[in-house]
Amino acid sequence: MKKVCKNCKRVFETMSCKQNYCTVSCRNNYHYYRHQQARVEYQRKFRRTGEYAVDKVQCLICGKWYHHPMSHCWQTHKVLSKEYKIMFGFDITKSQLSKKVQDVMSENTLARFDSIEANLLRHRDKTCFKKGHQVRYTRSAETAERLRHQFDDYHKAVKEGRIKWHYNTK
Numbered sequence: 001m002k003k004v005c006k007n008c009k010r011v012f013e014t015m016s017c018k019q020n021y022c023t024v025s026c027r028n029n030y031h032y033y034r035h036q037q038a039r040v041e042y043q044r045k046f047r048r049t050g051e052y053a054v055d056k057v058q059c060l061i062c063g064k065w066y067h068h069p070m071s072h073c074w075q076t077h078k079v080l081s082k083e084y085k086i087m088f089g090f091d092i093t094k095s096q097l098s099k100k101v102q103d104v105m106s107e108n109t110l111a112r113f114d115s116i117e118a119n120l121l122r123h124r125d126k127t128c129f130k131k132g133h134q135v136r137y138t139r140s141a142e143t144a145e146r147l148r149h150q151f152d153d154y155h156k157a158v159k160e161g162r163i164k165w166h167y168n169t170k
Ligand SMILES: [Zn+2]
Pocket: 005, 006, 007, 008, 009, 010, 021, 022, 023, 026
């Protein structure tokens, strides 16, 4: 018998009276689309994106609140996280995340810390500090404060023999 596919509206030949789609992928596409539509509608109704909640971080460009404001910044304002942090005087290496996301990320990082450290050391030429290295941006007060502490801690640790000297000496 001849039937019209529910998804692509093509006429197809079938033996079954239950078959409503010309192919399996057509059926899957139809259901996936329906699912997506339902999801978007649900979000529009119930999700309060950008509204204030405890633990959210504010985007200083538009004033809305997010758990992950840097990804919002790129998606809506086309501002990279580095540019944003320079713009508002934040520390470049410090994350702008809510506590919830921070915990998840630090957990992930600690889980694969060995490989991260190994990679940093393998590409030592690029990642380690070099004497006379030019910084291409003006350091914020927060960054300068962090670097000062980091430097002191590092030297202390080297002196006490807790860590090895990692600077690039080439
Ligand atoms: Zn079809």
